[in-house]
Amino acid sequence: MGDSLNRYKARLRYWMSYLFDQRIEKRQSDINGELEVSMSRGRFRLDANKATYSFEDLYSNFSRSFMHLDIGNSRMEKVLILGFGLGSIPLMLEDIFQQDAAYIGVEIDDQVLEMARRYLGETILNKVDLVCQDASTFVQDDSEIYDIIAVDLFINDKTPVKFREASFLQNIERLLAPNGILLYNTLTDNEEQERESQDFFQGAFLQVFENAYGYQLAGNTMLIADRRENIESDSLNPQD
Helix, strand or coil: CCHHHHHHHHHHHHCCCCCCCCEEEEEECCCCCCEEEECCCCCEEEEEECCCCHHHHHHHHHHHCCCCCHHHHHHCCCCEEECCCCCHHHHHHHHHHCCCCCEEEEECCHHHHHHHHHCHHHHHHHCCEEEEECHHHHHCCCCCEEEEEECCEEEEEEEEEHCCCHHHHHHHHHHEEEEEEEEEEEECCCCCCHHHHHHHHHHHHHHHHCEEEEEEEEEEEEEEECCCCCCCCCCCCCCC
């Protein structure tokens, strides 16, 4: 009886989430402050106070970037995710873009990792090696080579300065395969964020990744270095 009731409640919550968000849990993090997991439109969403960290396949800054890059037509065997959240990136790569990869997920917040283990499905979790570590330390010490490196490093709506330094990017460049793809997510939801993203791109980012470009999204700009082909851009212009 108890199991049947729980299944009924879960199904009801799923369908109700298409009408309005269903709060699942709140918890306090020493790193990110208050974190909340909700179900919205049938997906688990992880929010901090000022930013969304994960939203399954509706995490559109990465899903649209993967579509733009036609990821489904490239075989990606090893993927590094810096800033794991609830695992939106491996979930969409596997379920939407038909990849069959091995993943390293680096996340400094143990509370976020605990929630990822709870809400990310077992099928995806079995393909992910989760590491609780600062991303700059990880890339400095790591020696593996990756087909995709996804950088999604925020404390609320801020990217710590150390992740925009040339030394951090140089370590990423060293780990990126000769035909690999780097996606670096930046917030551009207001003039200050746009200026910070532009300065970072024109400065340290182009210094390390000469042929990189900016793919503009609603409230974000994805900085992309695609080694599969020679793509050059002199400014952060909208991409189709």
